[in-house]
Amino acid sequence: MKRELQGKNALVTGAGKGIGRGIALSLAKAGANVCIHYRSDDDEAKSLEKEILDEGVKCLVIKADLSNFFELEAMFAKIKETWKSLDTAINNAGWDPGYMDVTTISEELFNKLSDVNIKGTLFCCLNEIDLMKNNSTGGSIINIGSVQQDTSVKGRTLYATSKGAIHSMTGQLALECGELGIRVNNVAPGYIEVERMNKSAEFNRDQVAKDIPIGRIGNTNDVGEFVVYLASDKAGFITGQTLIIDGGVSRKLARTNPSTR
Secondary structure, eight states, rough: OOTTTTOOOETTTSSHHHHHHHHHHHHHHHHHHEEEEEEEOOHHHHHHHHHTTTTTOEEEEEEOOOTEEEEEHHHHHHHHHSSOOEEOOOOOOOOOOOOOOOGOOOHHHHHHIIIIIIIIIIHHHHHHEEETTTTOOOEEEEEOOGGGGGGGGGHHHHHHHHHHHHHHHHHHHHHHGGGTTTEEEEEESSBOOOOHTTOOTTOOOOOEEESSSSSSOOOOHOOOOOOHHSGGGTTTOOOOOOOEEETTGGSSSSSSSSEEE
């Protein structure tokens, strides 16, 4: 039976762990060849490459710091040399500084976060458009934002600012690229359980789940399966949208323990 993304070429940035890793595996299971980008952990990348290859698809592995323009451009040159084009791209790479009191925000921290979350995402999108513009079937670009672009908690000013920029960027690029058949959307996850949470002594899964209307924390497969849908032809009339996947938490007026966000 043909899988829904059979033979498509996909890029996932920040694929080494967490949401990016879940997305990469979901794409591979749907039949896509996957280029996995990562920044630092070689062992994580190697283990992910093996899991992707086990799905019977191709895997291209690229290490790069996307805040460095030279390395970003080199990554896309490698993709173009190897695959010629892309069918879908998921821009997941980003820096989450965690809780940051508003009085501690500095220009240095702003620049560090902006270089990855805003500049990195924008120039990935522009390079991805270039690799998709001659496709007979267009392409699908999916940015990974956050519900915190609209509804947040204290200590998240810089992070929320960057995700708000991605939301606006997505809508504008969808407008610019529609005539090329390229769709651009933004997925905004809520509370998704990833490895670093389990390492925190403060993490209490049951307590967090009480704040989520659906009664559980999200997992990386929840996001991955949604991304597969957006990348497929089934979502062919969806573009320029921010699509929330949060179990309903962003509809709540208040949360029990905001310090855990």
